[in-house]
Amino acid sequence: MRGAGRFGRVRRGPLRRGTDVAEFWLTPVTAVLIAVGAPAAGVAAAHAVQARAPVARGAHSVRAVLVEDPPARIGVDAAAAAGARVSAAVRWTAPDGSVHHGRVAVPASARAGARTTARLDGSGRLLRGPADPARAAAESIAVGVMATASGALLVLGAARGVRLLLDRRRAAQWERGWERVGPEWGGAPE
Template identity: 40%
Template structure:
């Protein structure tokens, strides 16, 4: 009785087309496209998300540097209740206020205050360089959270765009390869039929 020699199984390499005798140039290109697409989607998405978060954080910091607080006084009594249908959900109302700038100029504008606040009530408002009342800048934990959320939304969006582009290129390659196979079969098919018919 003869013993069958043991068979050696070659390990599957990371590069599947590396030593395959059936590989074509288009197979190698397709494999590279898949690899590059994965790398670009992961790295590009992460970098884009980080850049978006940093940009948002810098925009908040720049906005904070452009505005400052001033102490203003109400010149009219604030309405007791917010007007219906205004869409404001913070419970405050608009009222006329007045303050004196650092250069001694008196400014007046409208600001959001507590409903029913009497004339003469002192409040703190945010103003810009031209002396207009503006919304308070986003700072602290709110700024950090919004920057992080912006990055978290941008990262998968960029990754999806890169993946879609890679998928489109790969699809075109597959269609081209199928067309090449059809052309080759048109040449080989009749001969194959003759070989089978001659048996």
């Protein structure tokens, strides 16, 4: 029976206000947008990140040689820098024999002449970003979850804003109605 009272607010009648009807429909619309729209936004964001990942474009790895020592990390001791990665210049040879140069992330402890791996796309351009498909998938999942949560919060915030506007409009309607009827209810102050 509780639902019948809720649906009764949308029926025609002398006490029905447009703001009540709008608020009634605000709840299911918000629920649908959160249940369908927010996950759809998350999936779209995850697919966009996955499509931009170098692994999705047929990346391949080549052996490269560091041509310079990586820059020292200021304020980081040697023990902490052992696992850190920094950008350094490398050189590699393409299958056609041409020599190319670029910058890749290497361990901070690497020195000039050390061998590393550079990732290239199908046309031989150097790629940056996650090196393996698992990391690319993890990044796309993280972006998808954040987009879903952000979309849901945005919808909830918009619904709250609409509800505040409806309350403000109802208060203004109440004031106008009371200005009309109020003098008939009370006597003149003495």
